[in-house]
Amino acid sequence: MAPEEMGKVTYRMRLIFAASSLLFVAVLAVSPVKDLLREWKHYKRGYLQFARTRPDTKRLTADYRPDLDQIWIPEMNVVDRCASCHQGITQATLADGSVPQPYRAHPPIPHRVREWGCTPCHRGQGVATEVAEAHETTLAWEQPILPGRYVQGACGSCHHDARPELPKLNRGRQLLADHNCAGCHRLQDIERSVMQGPDLTSVGTKVSREWIYKWLKEPRTVVDDSGNVKVNGYETQESPRMPQFRLSEQELHDLSAYLSAQRSHPVAPYKFSGAVVAKWGKRPDVTDQGELRFRQMFCSTCHSLAVTRAGETKLIGGEIGPELTKVGSKVNPDWLAAWLLNPQGYLAHSKMPRYEWSEEDLFTVTRYIETKLTDSDLLSNVPQLGAATKEEIAHGKKTFSEKGCASCHAVGSSGTQKDFGPDLSALGSKNVSQLEFGKSTIPRNLSSYIQAKITDPSSVNSAARMPQYNFNAADLEAITTALLSMTGPPATSALQKLTIPRGNPQFQPAGEFARIYERYQCADCHKFNGYGGDLAPDLSYEGSRAQRQWIISFLKNPQTLRPTLTFRMPQFNMSEREAAVLADYLSMVMQSPDVRQEAVNAKELTPAQAALGKQLYEVKYQCQSCHTIGSGGGYVGPNLNNAGNWLKPEWIAAWLSNPQALVPGTIEPHRTMTDGEIKALTAYLMTLRQSGGKAAQKQVAAHGAKAGGNGVAGQ
Amino acid sequence: MATTLQASLDRLRATRVWKSIFRRGPAVTNRSRSQAVFGNLFLHWLPVKVREKALTVRASYYLGSISFLLFIALTVTGILLMFYYHPAVPQAYRDMKDLRFVVSNGVFLRNVHRLAAHLMVLLVFWHMFHVFYRGGYKPPHEFNWVVGVILLLLTLFLSYTGYLLPWDQLAFWAITVGSNIISAMPFVGSKMRFILLGGNVVGENALLRFYVLHVVVLPLAAFFFIGVHFWRVQKDGGLTVRSKNDGKK
Numbered sequence: 033m034a035p036e037e038m039g040k041v042t043y044r045m046r047l048i049f050a051a052s053s054l055l056f057v058a059v060l061a062v063s064p065v066k067d068l069l070r071e072w073k074h075y076k077r078g079y080l081q082f083a084r085t086r087p088d089t090k091r092l093t094a095d096y097r098p099d100l101d102q103i104w105i106p107e108m109n110v111v112d113r114c115a116s117c118h119q120g121i122t123q124a125t126l127a128d129g130s131v132p133q134p135y136r137a138h139p140p141i142p143h144r145v146r147e148w149g150c151t152p153c154h155r156g157q158g159v160a161t162e163v164a165e166a167h168e169t170t171l172a173w174e175q176p177i178l179p180g181r182y183v184q185g186a187c188g189s190c191h192h193d194a195r196p197e198l199p200k201l202n203r204g205r206q207l208l209a210d211h212n213c214a215g216c217h218r219l220q221d222i223e224r225s226v227m228q229g230p231d232l233t234s235v236g237t238k239v240s241r242e243w244i245y246k247w248l249k250e251p252r253t254v255v256d257d258s259g260n261v262k263v264n265g266y267e268t269q270e271s272p273r274m275p276q277f278r279l280s281e282q283e284l285h286d287l288s289a290y291l292s293a294q295r296s297h298p299v300a301p302y303k304f305s306g307a308v309v310a311k312w313g314k315r316p317d318v319t320d321q322g323e324l325r326f327r328q329m330f331c332s333t334c335h336s337l338a339v340t341r342a343g344e345t346k347l348i349g350g351e352i353g354p355e356l357t358k359v360g361s362k363v364n365p366d367w368l369a370a371w372l373l374n375p376q377g378y379l380a381h382s383k384m385p386r387y388e389w390s391e392e393d394l395f396t397v398t399r400y401i402e403t404k405l406t407d408s409d410l411l412s413n414v415p416q417l418g419a420a421t422k423e424e425i426a427h428g429k430k431t432f433s434e435k436g437c438a439s440c441h442a443v444g445s446s447g448t449q450k451d452f453g454p455d456l457s458a459l460g461s462k463n464v465s466q467l468e469f470g471k472s473t474i475p476r477n478l479s480s481y482i483q484a485k486i487t488d489p490s491s492v493n494s495a496a497r498m499p500q501y502n503f504n505a506a507d508l509e510a511i512t513t514a515l516l517s518m519t520g521p522p523a524t525s526a527l528q529k530l531t532i533p534r535g536n537p538q539f540q541p542a543g544e545f546a547r548i549y550e551r552y553q554c555a556d557c558h559k560f561n562g563y564g565g566d567l568a569p570d571l572s573y574e575g576s577r578a579q580r581q582w583i584i585s586f587l588k589n590p591q592t593l594r595p596t597l598t599f600r601m602p603q604f605n606m607s608e609r610e611a612a613v614l615a616d617y618l619s620m621v622m623q624s625p626d627v628r629q630e631a632v633n634a635k636e637l638t639p640a641q642a643a644l645g646k647q648l649y650e651v652k653y654q655c656q657s658c659h660t661i662g663s664g665g666g667y668v669g670p671n672l673n674n675a676g677n678w679l680k681p682e683w684i685a686a687w688l689s690n691p692q693a694l695v696p697g698t699i700e701p702h703r704t705m706t707d708g709e710i711k712a713l714t715a716y717l718m719t720l721r722q723s724g725g726k727a728a729q730k731q732v733a734a735h736g737a738k739a740g741g742n743g744v745a746g747q
Numbered sequence: 748m749a750t751t752l753q754a755s756l757d758r759l760r761a762t763r764v765w766k767s768i769f770r771r772g773p774a775v776t777n778r779s780r781s782q783a784v785f786g787n788l789f790l791h792w793l794p795v796k797v798r799e800k801a802l803t804v805r806a807s808y809y810l811g812s813i814s815f816l817l818f819i820a821l822t823v824t825g826i827l828l829m830f831y832y833h834p835a836v837p838q839a840y841r842d843m844k845d846l847r848f849v850v851s852n853g854v855f856l857r858n859v860h861r862l863a864a865h866l867m868v869l870l871v872f873w874h875m876f877h878v879f880y881r882g883g884y885k886p887p888h889e890f891n892w893v894v895g896v897i898l899l900l901l902t903l904f905l906s907y908t909g910y911l912l913p914w915d916q917l918a919f920w921a922i923t924v925g926s927n928i929i930s931a932m933p934f935v936g937s938k939m940r941f942i943l944l945g946g947n948v949v950g951e952n953a954l955l956r957f958y959v960l961h962v963v964v965l966p967l968a969a970f971f972f973i974g975v976h977f978w979r980v981q982k983d984g985g986l987t988v989r990s991k992n993d994g995k996k
Contacts, residue, residue: 062855067851157844159845159848161848161849172915
């Protein structure tokens with residue numbers, strides 16, 4: 033370039049400069065244009081158009097602003113921009129299913145959306161303003177939105193207590209507890225129970241090696257994919273306790289050998305006195321008598337038996353104890369009598385009450401079980417196993433620990449082992465990248481993983497030690513929901529404050545009452561201050577409800593107040609003294625603060641009031657549609673024939689003024705009565721007394737026998 | 748039109764305000780031109796006269812200038828990003844999300860900052876190689892070579908400290924690995940690591956330290972050394988330009 037051309041810009045250079053400037057501006061414009069076309073702005077505009085098609089446009093757009101909408105809750109660390117697209121979320125008129133998403137309103141829930149945000153329950157990425165980022169697992173976000181069918185799992189991460197609004201979650205937690213998942217896994221809110229599976233320290237004295245083999249091979253048979261459970265070939269609602277392990281033939285041999293060799297703490301076989309054997313041993317009706325006693329004692333309240341009726345066989349009876357149809361072919365006769373006398377002597381944590389047996393009853397019932405509740409085909413498919421060799425026992429011991437059997441079953445004094453399986457107490461907040469999917473082709477998300485792992489553990493990990501469970505679709509969903517609720521401790525102390533702890537009901541009586549309470553295992557069926565089973569009435573306020581004398585006579589000879597119920601209180605053959613101790617304790621301790629003794633003075637109730645009460649009972653309030661007095665009335669509520677001897681007047685008064693306050697959830701209608709009417713009805717009910725004594729008891733015993741006969745008819 | 752423009756410019760130059768700012772008349776002679784350069788803070792560290800050859804693309808490929816422009820771009824976008832960023836756990840990552848989802852052109856800002864940073868590291872290396880192979884380290888350029896090496900290190904430190912700030916998994920592990928490399932130094936390694944991280948783990952303290960280094964200490968140092976670098980280019984006689992005699996005896 034010559035010096036005179038210096039500083040001169042050629043035409044070509046200008047052109048290049050102009051073109052590159054234009055290009056530069058165009059590139060710079062990309063970002064603002066993209067900003068203008070953001071997804072949420074599209075949905076915002078869409079909402080305005082949609083609102084115009086609705087009759088209440090004005091109301092729907094009253095709060096409309098063209099900006100981003102967000103719910104900001106600093107103390108919960110929530111910034112949810114979901115409402116930017118989900119514009120109609122709080123509009124009651126948009127709740128209809130025909131309203132297109134994202135404009136549909138949220139279904140009514142106890143929490144207000146504006147106060148709780150969206151992601152605390154639904155998860156997903158609240159700060160995102162793009163559809164995919166907000167809902168799905170993306171490169172920079174691993175907690176996708178919780179599918180609607182598991183949303184109760186989200187409730188459970190704060191609500192550790194059982195709430196009636198969350199049936200699926202409660203069911204899932206119940207299943208996890210029932211199946212002893214806590215035996216191998218650490219779980220949130222579900223503690224290891226004292227006894228997971230039976231203690232096997234002396235199992236060799238109870239059952240044969242062949243039976244162990246059979247049980248290990250098919251603890252429960254599952255008939256179809258929907259997971260219907262069959263016990264001994266009979267369909268049941270009971271949840272199977274022992275899962276199916278994938279055991280090889282060799283492992284079955286070894287394990288059965290090892291277990292049948294466990295006889296370290298045998299119970300002493302019970303020897304019947306010569307007189308009883310002489311009296312009953314040869315009588316042909318010994319089993320009939322045994323069956324009668326079996327029914328009268330209401331064993332069926334806890335144990336079920338297969339019953340064939342009209343060509344259909346099904347299990348009838350309770351689920352607290354095991355099904356007994358073929359138990360005679362299972363257990364050793366020597367062991368059986370010793371067990372019935374003192375179940376806790378063999379299995380310290382057994383739920384079975386210690387009945388007060390007469391020797392005759394024990395003999396006949398044992399005979400009945402041994403000879404009638406049998407199945408000669410039970411062990412027909414089991415190969416000849418012979419005596420256990422030393423080598424088999426050694427191998428069996430190894431297999432026992434490798435398969436994690438010791439997580440649920442104790443052998444010897446060592447107790448059960450903890451944490452055999454992975455800790456699942458924070459499973460619900462696991463990221464997808466932390467899960468092992470193996471070669472399976474299931475969708476890559478947490479809920480699919482949980483379901484695959486439960487239905488077939490080897491599908492995601494061929495070396496899985498976990499046994500196989502067979503749940504129907506609903507239960508699988510419930511369990512998944514419960515597992516998803518276990519998100520570990522809250523991330524912040526602010527969230528910690530929001531959690532509602534699980535109620536931990538405890539009832540620890542002391543003294544003589546405690547001994548009898550433990551002996552008859554009252555808490556298997558009854559609740560005491562929130563602790564115990566729910567088969568029978570809650571006894572937390574029994575002292576305010578029932579008169580002491582009535583409790584004593586009931587315990588000695590339980591008569592039913594509700595004839596339509598299948599399950600009855602067993603007859604324990606309790607002594608007068610035991611009954612009196614229980615009645616004293618219940619009357620003194622189990623009192624309701626809402627029932628005040630001074631509220632009603634029984635002596636002031638006049639016959640005139642009683643007459644008025646009778647009229648109210650029969651005409652105004654029509655109580656007889658549910659309750660029976662004499663021979664007429666309904667069967668929904670308890671029989672009131674003996675109300676005067678049974679109930680305390682102050683209880684009746686408090687009950688009539690507000691039944692749900694005393695027993696939440698009771699179906700007794702809450703009527704508004706005047707104090708006078710309450711007094712009158714109380715007076716009337718207190719006049720209803722059956723003459724005590726033997727006649728009534730006889731009638732009750734006969735009734736019990738009849739009812740028991742109904743329960744297990746066909747045997 | 749050109750004349751009216753010229754006339755109005757002349758009128759402007761005659762005003763008192765203009766004169767108070769620029770202090771001299773139009774640069775029409777070589778002397779007044781060089782005075783204009785000397786008298787201007789922003790120009791005075793450039794040479795008054797440049798050899799024509801030094802301006803051609805092949806002389807330098809403008810590598811140093813582009814690196815400087817990138818540094819300016821990084822400063823501008825960095826300051827804008829600072830308006831949206833808290834060097835705190837876990838707010839730092841939330842700010843990344845906000846930049847992506849809420850801040851107008853937030854993604855653009857972040858991307859410009861990040862890409863410019865990557866490009867700057869690349870160009871600074873290229874610049875160094877170019878200068879090296881042209882023999883630019885030879886006398887009288889030794890001192891400026893050393894300043895250049897310091898600038899290279901500052902660029903790398905800036906890049907490294909900026910890497911932690913998004914507070915995502917990538918950042919966390921990159922800094923964990925990086926700081927463990929430091930601790931491999933004999934004798935002082937673990938102390939150095941402790942000083943850098945403000946503790947023994949990559950946590951809130953480390954984030955704060957890296958932030959202060961990234962937005963205050965290192966940029967100021969870089970500005971200072973860039974100034975020295977440019978100044979010395981001029982004082983050392985301009986760019987090293989290949990002469991026709993290069994490579995010949």
